[in-house]
Amino acid sequence: MRLWSDSFTEGGVLPAECAFACVDPARRMRLAANRNPHLAWDDVPAATHSLALFCRDVDAPVSTEHINQPGQHVPANLPRVDFYHWILVDIPPELHAVGEGRFSELVTPHGKGGPLVPFMVKNGIEHQLRQGLNDYTTWLAGDPDMAGEYYGYDGPCPPWNDERPHAYVFTLYALDTSRFPLEGRFTGAQARQALRGHILDEAQTFCVYSLNPQVVAGL
Template sequence: MSLDRPTAPDPYDLLPKAGAFTVTSDHVRPGEKIDLKHVHGSANGENVSPHLAWSDVPAGTESFVVTCFDPDAPIPGGFWHWIAVNIPGDATELPAGAGTDDDSLPGAAFHVRNDFSSRDYGGCAPPQGDQNHRYYFVVHAVDVPSLDVDQDASAAVVSFNLAFHTLGRAIITPTYQH
């Protein structure tokens, strides 16, 4: 069953412009289907966050925020799968499984609640038979050591704060269809 709707625009085209840098992964590739290892348990996956590594970050970067967003979810605001906040500025990667809990993140970094209502990585889980979904894994280079948010902040509040503190974004966009 396809929900017969147009593909959502690139959500980052709608935000204030920011510099670009490089993100790579041992597990996800732009435009390629995500392996079941990184798919949510409700869609028969293992729900393990993928490895992400970044380089060539903008000067002045003091911390990072890592997010995963699905703009193709069949709801008006898309679906947040992962929000890891206040990753130290000297970090250059997150290993696979870093989205398990706050203890799996470096330094004082923490997760805020995703749209599964949990504070961790929630893998891909589009409705069965729906169109191919894009998953924007984004590393945000931030100009302050920590955003002024806590674990109770919503993804929207984190995103709002990022609008004023993002020096650059590194984006990798794999896909998944169930």
């Protein structure tokens, strides 16, 4: 399989309009347009019953001690973990692309609803897709102005004092089941676990993003 985007060049910088936050010289960062990027794919195996799409930040700091603290830095060599930004499942195999902004437009305080998302129409056929909870659900749980269940896509918002650019990996899985093997509320980590034994093929593409002006200058 192949996976690509018209919103970014593979390995290049994600546009700010596809991010949760962007650089602001006066306030360090501000909320951005938060549009999901365009993605397209082909060469899907003939035996595919459905597709599943994941986006994860593979450079999220394992420690939050110095994140976004004036006078502090998140060192580049700090251990990192995954942070899930999008889980979209039950994608019909006859669908070959999702448009930029189709699933997310602007930041929604307290999170977008889910897990069901509006019907996707392809050749006159309606399909019900589902989305998992992204990791802003736990990250923003302590903020009364933003806390909630964050379904679907919410873009990058790496620490503005992180010395490392963050890589965002989009992975598309071809599955042998027409309905993803989880029901109700599920997270990215739970969904990755549920994939086991159902993957026929997979494809990846990635981009990078930073809110640290010094890092941005070098990208």
